[in-house]
Amino acid sequence: MAREEVKLFKSLSSPYGWRVVWALKLKGIEYEVIDEDLANKSPQLLQYNPIHKKIPLLVHNDNPIAESLVILEYVDETWKQYPILPQDPHERAAARFWAKFGDAKVLPSIWGSFTKQGKEQEEMFEEAMGNLKCLEEQLVGKKFFGGEKIGCVDLAVGWLGYWVPILEEILGMKLIGKEKFPLLSVWMENFSNFPIIKDNLPPREEMISTYKAYQKKYHSLAVKN
Missing domain, CATH: 1.20.1050.10 (Glutathione S-transferase Yfyf (Class Pi); Chain A, domain 2)
Structure with missing residues (x-):
C-alpha cells in the first residue's frame, strides 16, 4: 500500500487549525504541518485553496479539503480509528x-x-x-x-x-x-x-x-x- 501524504496548512495563533491537529493526533495519523504567515500566504496555500485563500487546509494525497469543521468530518470518515462523530x-x-x-x-x-x-x-x-x-x-x-x-x-x-x-x-x-x-x-x-x-x-x-x-x-x- 502506497504511503499516504497528509499536509496541514494552519497558523500558530488560530484555534481553527489546532482542532484539526488534535483530531489527527487522536487518530494517530502522520502528517506534515505548514505554519502560514497570514500576511504573506504561501503559493502552495493559494494554489490549493484559491477560493477562500484561508487556513486551515488539509491536503490528503494532493486533494485539498477546506473549512475546519468540514475537515474534521473528512478526517473521521477517512480514518475510522477513534471515531469522533457518533454513529447514531x-x-x-x-x-x-x-x-x-x-x-x-x-x-x-x-x-x-x-x-x-x-x-x-x-x-x-x-x-x-x-x-x-x-x-x-x-x-x-x-x-x-x-x-x-x-x-x-x-x-x-x-x-x-x-x-x-x-x-x-x-x-x-x-x-x-x-x-x-x-x-x-x-x-x-x-x-x-x-x-x-x-x-x-x-x-x-x-x-x-x-x-x-x-x-x-x-x-x-x-x-x-
Missing part, C-alpha cells in the same frame, strides 16, 4: 449542530467581548454568557461533550479551554467562572489536561503577546471609525 444519525446531527453553534455563536460573542469597548463590549459579553449557558446544559451528566471521550464537539469548542484563559488574563475579567459555569469549567480542565491536547498547544506567552496586539489593532480601528 440523531446524535451525529446534534454533534454537527453544536459544533456549528460554537463557531457561529460562541466564538464571535467571546471575540466581541475581547475586542469591543464600552456598551458594545457589554452587549457582546451578555450574548456570550447566554451562549455559554447553552453549552453548559449540554454537559449535564457527561465528562466531555462526546460522553466519556473526546468527540467532534469537544474538538470544535476546545479553544475555550486554552484561549479563553488567555483572553481573560488580557482583559482582567472572568468570562467562564466556576460559580456560573461549573460543568464548563470542569470540562475545560479535563480537555486541556488530556495528554494529546496538552502536548499540542501553541506557546502561551507568545499567544498572550499576539492577542494583545490583536486587541490593540481592533481598538485602534474602532477609534478611527
